[in-house]
Each structure stands twice: as structure tokens, then as C-alpha cells.
Amino acid sequence: MGRHSRKGPEATKRDTGAAVGRAAGSPAAEGRGRDSAGPADGGGHGPFRDAPQVRGGHPEQREPGGGWGTGPQPRYDGPPARSAPAAHEAFRVRQAVARQQAAQRTSGRAQGTRTGEAPLVPGPRKEFLEAFDTEPAHPAPSSPADSAPETGAESERGGSGRSPDGGDKRAAKGGKGRAFTGIAAAAVTTVLAVVVAGQVARDSGSGSGNPPPAGVDREGSEDASRSVDRSTPQAHRPEVRTMSYAEKMATPFPLTPDLKASGKFQAVPGLAKAPGKGHKYRYRIDVEQGLGLDSGLFAEAVQKTLNDDRSWAHNGAMTFERISSGEPDFVITLASPGTTGVWCEKSGLDTTEDNVSCDSAATDRVMINAYRWAQGASTFGVDKLLSYRQMLINHEVGHRLGHNHVSCRTPGALAPVMQQQTKTLDLDGVKCRPNPWVHPGS
CATH class of the missing domain: 3.40.390 (Collagenase (Catalytic Domain))
Known part of the structure; x- marks a missing residue:
């Protein structure tokens, strides 16, 4: 069983010891409240070692040769709890989709370089991936051990706000904000990409050098609005002079x-x-x-x-x-x-x-x-x-x-x-x- 299901004083004591170790600057303070040298977690999967801690809950997925470059392999804390199988499956699907998209972008850039085609539109920003790659939220604690009061070591650190399972409360609270920020950033990126692609297509299609139709770029501009109040110039008409009596x-x-x-x-x-x-x-x-x-x-x-x-x-x-x-x-x-x-x-x-x-x-x-x-x-x-x-x-x-x-x-x-x-x-x-x-x- 995973650590989220532990009950009783033993769990509380172990969590308290982890908090004290972190306060004393021990190596365990740099992790997520787990003993990195411990045995494999329930399910038979061992944690990734030496992975830097990332804000937002779940670390960013980086793959060699992907659209976001190479980097250190993220730490993996194991699959979601058995109490949330749907969230676990969604998490695995997102990982598979991200790897497939990265492979497609790598292949597309390589092909565009070979054939001389225009480069691909830049991919989503880092904030967008961080927001959507966050681990699914775990269910609320159901035992007294999960809701144990904060220890003295945690009080000395000024109320770090860490949850009993070693997570970051501020990260949980900021998850939605970062998600909305990532969505907005992705929307802006997509719009800009469409505009740039349309501009490139129009420029490449107007290679004849012909000017655009008159008034297209000025539609709705300030000059056009000023012209509304101006009198339309009349076509020059030759003045018809009336003949005098003597001339007639x-x-x-x-x-x-x-x-x-x-x-x-x-x-x-x-x-x-x-x-x-x-x-x-x-x-x-x-x-x-x-x-x-x-x-x-x-x-x-x-x-x-x-x-x-x-x-x-x-x-x-x-x-x-x-x-x-x-x-x-x-x-x-x-x-x-x-x-x-x-x-x-x-x-x-x-x-x-x-x-x-x-x-x-x-x-x-x-x-x-x-x-x-x-x-x-x-x-x-x-x-x-x-x-x-x-x-x-x-x-x-x-x-x-x-x-x-x-x-x-x-x-x-x-x-x-x-x-x-x-x-x-x-x-x-x-x-x-x-x-x-x-x-x-x-």
C-alpha cells in the first residue's frame, strides 16, 4: 500500500522525523518527505534519484531530442493512489501524448530543414506544460494520522505550510492559477502562430509584386474615419456658359x-x-x-x-x-x-x-x-x-x-x-x- 493509506502513530512519528530532518538540513530535506534510500514504493517502482524538486506537484517531463530540449530526468513518486484509477490513467495518457507530439515536432523540423520548407510554429510554453503535467490531487485524509498537528520543528521553520504527506500547500493552492495562466499563454501563442502563418502565406503568395487592393489596409483606420466628414471631390465638369442675346x-x-x-x-x-x-x-x-x-x-x-x-x-x-x-x-x-x-x-x-x-x-x-x-x-x-x-x-x-x-x-x-x-x-x-x-x- 502507498503512504497515503498509512494509519496510526507510526505514520505520524515517521512524518515528524522527516520534518525534523529537513529542518536540520539533512539530505532528506531536499526531497518530498521520503527516504530516497528506502526500498521501492508499493507497486514495485523505485523513485528517480537526484531529480530536482519542481513547483506544481509533478515535475516537467523532458525527453532527449524533444521540442523542449534535454534535461535531467524528473523524479517520479509513483503512480497515483489506487483510490483514483481514472486520474492515474489520464496521467499516463498525457505522458504518452506528450512523447508522441515531441517525436512529431522533431521529425517535422528535420523534414523542414531537408526540404527547405518554412519552420514549424513554436510549441506551447513551459508554464502550459507544468500546469497540465501536475499530478492529480490525492483524496483528503481519512485518518487522525493524516490530520496530525504541526510539530515543533515545523513551527520553528515559521509554518512551512507542508501537508502531512510532504506536499506543498502553496503548490496545491497555486495549481489552478498556473493552469489558467498556462491556458491563456497557450491561447495567445496559438493566435500569434496563426497570424504569423497567415502573414507568411500572404507574403509568399504575393510574389508578383502587385499592390494590395486600395483601401484594404486602411479600413477602419483613423484616416478612414476622418474622411467621413470630408466632402467627396466632384469630377471636373466643364462649365457651360450661357450665350448672350447678341451671341445667339x-x-x-x-x-x-x-x-x-x-x-x-x-x-x-x-x-x-x-x-x-x-x-x-x-x-x-x-x-x-x-x-x-x-x-x-x-x-x-x-x-x-x-x-x-x-x-x-x-x-x-x-x-x-x-x-x-x-x-x-x-x-x-x-x-x-x-x-x-x-x-x-x-x-x-x-x-x-x-x-x-x-x-x-x-x-x-x-x-x-x-x-x-x-x-x-x-x-x-x-x-x-x-x-x-x-x-x-x-x-x-x-x-x-x-x-x-x-x-x-x-x-x-x-x-x-x-x-x-x-x-x-x-x-x-x-x-x-x-x-x-x-x-x-x-
Whole structure:
């Protein structure tokens, strides 16, 4: 039987003698309360000699060539008590597993060295093994001898805290703490090993030198959080500048000279008050549907041109007001060349030969040929398209006001506004300059 089952005064006396021997500095003081020279313990197993005492109960297992190097063989106090066969078996299994793992690590390092593979991840730390290699706890003493009071020699050593069987109470109390410490250390080691292995794998797999995707390493960083409050830079867009009235009036528009549109008209909505105090003429503007021209620009040009002091409104002689409903004095109509010819023919006028405009006196319409409005005339040229459009309005409205054609009489002078300037500026050998106004010198 093992020493844990001894009873009676003999056990107490022997334990007391061991304690006294330790206090006196005898060799037995360096052991675990047993006579190292004694016979084999129950079970036939003799203790390992000259093994250093290790904290935690059971010594660390070191094997030659293992993952933790070689070292002195630990002292073995025999198997656990027969009262704990399950703990004894678990202890033997852990020893077998430790030896097998050590052999595998040794083989893996040797193979990695031969094949040039990456070294293995470091094994568990020493504290982890010490915590889990501790001998299983023995059952509580069941006899008075096991619970005998402390002897005088032990009192002189200041209450060493040793149990009756020679164990260390502090080691028993600290076993759980070291176990938790070992578990935590092993967990940290494992996490670090996984991180290092992943880093090595990523570095080895990115041998092409390509940079990682943008924003991966910055995700959740301080810079990324600061960027939340920053305004997102907008893509550069070229500024679209609005053209002025003069620029629009000087811009030609595409339109074919033989176009005949729908023949249906639509009034330009809105009201433009007469600005002067003279006789008021109320007019409406119709634009043929399907022309694709800017009807708003045309309406603005008519109102500004007729009420200009250089026009028929000179010195307050008259004023013009545009309406979109009610009864107008006349209707200024922007139409295609084909439709213009139809309406001018109603008044006995042929506009198809030179593709010109007309005042259809038999109707209420003053016809403005859309081709001339869009393209101008060679007599003015492309650089004077604004002036040509102003002349076209003043000339046709002048017919509605009762004025007939007039020819230039002075070479080099400005042509009269009622001259057919769309056709020519040279009549009977007298060549004049283009002119859009009724009173150009004003």
C-alpha cells in the first residue's frame, strides 16, 4: 500500500522525523518527505534519484531530442493512489501524448530543414506544460494520522505550510492559477502562430509584386474615419456658359433652303409690354411647328428691334407690344421657305425665286422666311448675321406700316432699310453698304 493509506502513530512519528530532518538540513530535506534510500514504493517502482524538486506537484517531463530540449530526468513518486484509477490513467495518457507530439515536432523540423520548407510554429510554453503535467490531487485524509498537528520543528521553520504527506500547500493552492495562466499563454501563442502563418502565406503568395487592393489596409483606420466628414471631390465638369442675346443673334442655324414644314403655327406665349408712348401696335408671333428653331429668341429679337430708337419707334413716334391672345394688329410669322411661299402667294407675291420674305398684305401675316433667318444672306456675310436679322424684321414690318421699296442713290452710303438688301446692294451701278436701321445715325 502507498503512504497515503498509512494509519496510526507510526505514520505520524515517521512524518515528524522527516520534518525534523529537513529542518536540520539533512539530505532528506531536499526531497518530498521520503527516504530516497528506502526500498521501492508499493507497486514495485523505485523513485528517480537526484531529480530536482519542481513547483506544481509533478515535475516537467523532458525527453532527449524533444521540442523542449534535454534535461535531467524528473523524479517520479509513483503512480497515483489506487483510490483514483481514472486520474492515474489520464496521467499516463498525457505522458504518452506528450512523447508522441515531441517525436512529431522533431521529425517535422528535420523534414523542414531537408526540404527547405518554412519552420514549424513554436510549441506551447513551459508554464502550459507544468500546469497540465501536475499530478492529480490525492483524496483528503481519512485518518487522525493524516490530520496530525504541526510539530515543533515545523513551527520553528515559521509554518512551512507542508501537508502531512510532504506536499506543498502553496503548490496545491497555486495549481489552478498556473493552469489558467498556462491556458491563456497557450491561447495567445496559438493566435500569434496563426497570424504569423497567415502573414507568411500572404507574403509568399504575393510574389508578383502587385499592390494590395486600395483601401484594404486602411479600413477602419483613423484616416478612414476622418474622411467621413470630408466632402467627396466632384469630377471636373466643364462649365457651360450661357450665350448672350447678341451671341445667339450672331450664330447661324442649320436649315435647308427648300424645306416645307407642317404648315401649322403656334403662338409664342407671354406678353411683352410696349415701352414707348407713341401709337401702340399690338402684334402676335407665330412660329411654324417642326422648324427646330429657337422661338423665344425670335420673339425677343422682334420686340427689341421694333422698339429700338433707331427703328420705327424713333423719337416716340410709335411703340410695339407683343401679345399671345386677343386681337392683334398683325401677326409676325416665322415659317419654312415652302410655307412662306404659300402665304406670300395669297397676296400675289412670289418668294420662291430668291427665297425671300414678304408682307402678305391680303392676310394678317408678315412672313419671315426661316431659311433667311437661320442662314442670312451673302450681302451681309456671316460676320454680320445679327445686323441682317434686324434688317429682315424692320424691312417686312415697314411694308405692314405702309412703306414701299427704296433704292440707294449715293455710292458707298448706307443702304435704306426698305431696299431689298437680301437680293443685292448694287443697283444701277450704285453700290451701298448694308444697313439694318430706319434711322441709323441716331
